[in-house]
Amino acid sequence: NAGVTQTPKFRILKIGQSMTLQCAQDMNHNYMYWYRQDPGMGLKLIYYSVGAGITDKGEVPNGYNVSRSTTEDFPLRLELAAPSQTSVYFCASTGRTDSYEQYFGPGTRLTVT
């Protein structure tokens, strides 16, 4: 049981490039989330999904897209990377929303230059 996995761990992008951050969980959780953490700040929700085929925007969705074709995977797509997207990205999942904890992946550190 690997929990929540994220790839890559680190990435440097040039302005205008695109990339996909991968997230997978093996706990059969319906609910998955993408957060970003800027230096000295708490995490902010980018997108979330309540099940395969269902996604919705969080607090800071601009510049990102997601899809959820399977229960296990929840990739985050960055189109036309900008320096403002330099951040650490965390994926999380939970089996229930009634006070169950979210399980976090180890994070992806992204730098856009």
Add this chain to the structure above:
Amino acid sequence: AQSVTQLDSHVSVSEGTPVLLRCNYSSSYSPSLFWYVQHPNKGLQLLLKYTSAATLVKGINGFEAEFKKSETSFHLTKPSAHMSDAAEYFCVVSDADSWGKLQFGAGTQVVVTP
């Protein structure tokens, strides 16, 4: 709408002395409240959670927190700080009707001195 305010951005304590991290929250519904810890360059680990049961919640590593509805507070305490407690701590709220979405506070950096 839900929000969290961590009243201290930085706390410095001596090893062996008590730790107090303050958190106030705002929530439209019955909230769940959490404290997460993040060690340098690491992911997030759940310390404890409040889920409308006992108002005094015990977590891992000797931490505990008390939910006070009248004060809308969820302060984190530990009787005796250890060097390994040096980390960033986040107070987090989740409304009952929010699909599990978490609202994080800005964090409190804890420094422990020998």
